[in-house]
Amino acid sequence: GESVGLHLPTLSVQEGDNSIINCAYSNSASDYFIWYKQESGKGPQFIIDIRSNMDKRQGQRVTVLLNKTVKHLSLQIAATQPGDSAVYFCAELTQGGSEKLVFGKGTKLTVNP
Amino acid sequence: NAGVMQNPRHLVRRRGQEARLRCSPMKGHSHVYWYRQLPEEGLKFMVYLQKENIIDESGMPKERFSAEFPKEGPSILRIQQVVRGDSAAYFCASSPGLAGVEETQYFGPGTRLLVL
Numbered sequence: 001g002e003s004v005g006l007h008l009p010t011l012s013v014q015e016g017d018n019s020i021i022n023c024a025y026s027n028s029a030s031d032y033f034i035w036y037k038q039e040s041g042k043g044p045q046f047i048i049d050i051r052s053n054m055d056k057r058q059g060q061r062v063t064v065l066l067n068k069t070v071k072h073l074s075l076q077i078a079a080t081q082p083g084d085s086a087v088y089f090c091a092e093l094t095q096g097g098s099e100k101l102v103f104g105k106g107t108k109l110t111v112n113p
Numbered sequence: 114n115a116g117v118m119q120n121p122r123h124l125v126r127r128r129g130q131e132a133r134l135r136c137s138p139m140k141g142h143s144h145v146y147w148y149r150q151l152p153e154e155g156l157k158f159m160v161y162l163q164k165e166n167i168i169d170e171s172g173m174p175k176e177r178f179s180a181e182f183p184k185e186g187p188s189i190l191r192i193q194q195v196v197r198g199d200s201a202a203y204f205c206a207s208s209p210g211l212a213g214v215e216e217t218q219y220f221g222p223g224t225r226l227l228v229l
Contacts, residue, residue, distance in 0.1 A: 034217060043117075043204050043220035044156065089155055099144065099208065100169060101218060103155035 012110045019080045021107045023073040023090035032093040034101070035064060035075045039086045047075070047088075077109075085111045115140065117207050117221035118187075125227045126195045134190040134224045138207030145188040146206040146218055147180060156204060162188060163210065195228045202226075 013019050025033070031052035036044035050057045050064045050073075057064050063076040073090050087108045091101040118137040126132050138145050144163055148156040158172040162182035173180065177195075182188040192199055202225050206218035 036220075043119075043222045046217055046219060049217055091156075099216065099218075100146065100158035100161055100172070101148075101156070101206075102158070103148075105153075105155045 009105070010108045010110070012112060013080050015080060015082060015111055015113050017080055019075075019077040019084070019109060019111075021075045021077075021088050021090075021109065023075075023104055025071050025073060025090075025092050027092060027094070027102075028068075028071060030092045030094060033064070033066065033073050034091045034093070035062075035073075036089045036091060036103075037084075037086045038089065038106070044089060080109075080111050082111045082113060085109055117142075117205055117219055119205050119221035119224050121224060122222060123225050123227070125229065127229050128196055129194050132192040132195050132199070132226055132228075134192075134203050134205075134226070136188040136190070136205030136207075136221060138188070138205075139219055141209060142207035142219075143210035144208045144216070145182050146208075147188075147190050148204045148206065150202045150204060150223075159190075159203075192226075195226075197228045200226055200228045 034049040035047040037047050038044045048059045048062050048064050050066050055066050061078045065074045077084055087106040089103050089106045091103045093101055117139055120135050124132055146161050147159040149159055150156045160173050160180045161169040165184050177193045179191045202223045204223045205221045208216040208218050
């Protein structure tokens with residue numbers, strides 16, 4: 001079965017607010033995680049990644065937090081904008097030779113003006 | 114610097130026909146991955162290829178589906194005798210292929226297959 005899942009299927013925020021999207025994973029051996037953004041009709045777009053030897057990584061307006069103790073990943077988006085409206089997926093890279101990504105179902109973020 | 118390219122973007126087939134989906138990786142990338150996405154769901158891994166080699170096809174259905182990544186030209190995902198359940202978005206991703214390093218996979222725009 002899937003080893004990556006998301007707590008909430010939808011999230012609605014006001015423009016300018018901060019957004020937090022959560023993800024749980026079950027494979028403790030995984031050591032690389034990626035957040036993707038997918039707009040309607042498009043392919044997944046890389047946002048940010050993190051390796052298991054880190055617990056936090058920051059990008060432009062986005063921060064990813066990794067808690068290996070509880071196997072939890074989150075994506076924080078600061079000052080959310082209407083252009084951030086999309087489905088967000090966390091993905092886990094399996095170890096052991098094959099480089100296949102395991103995706104969660106996704107969280108749909110809606111930003112209200 | 115062109116990204117991952119896929120064609121066609123939309124493909125309509127009748128049951129029993131063949132579907133051929135093409136993927137050109139990013140320049141300099143030697144690893145290609147195919148994923149399938151059903152509506153309202155995440156992407157599911159199908160196959161991982163390097164030039165002229167299938168590395169992992171654990172996500173491929175045992176029948177009717179095949180993939181290749183020849184020495185020259187794009188990677189091809191081929192679905193023979195399509196059925197309605199094959200209707201989905203098929204995404205290709207590529208990565209550089211650096212040994213011993215976990216790599217970000219960059220995705221193409223996808224091919225949306227509709228089987229009538």
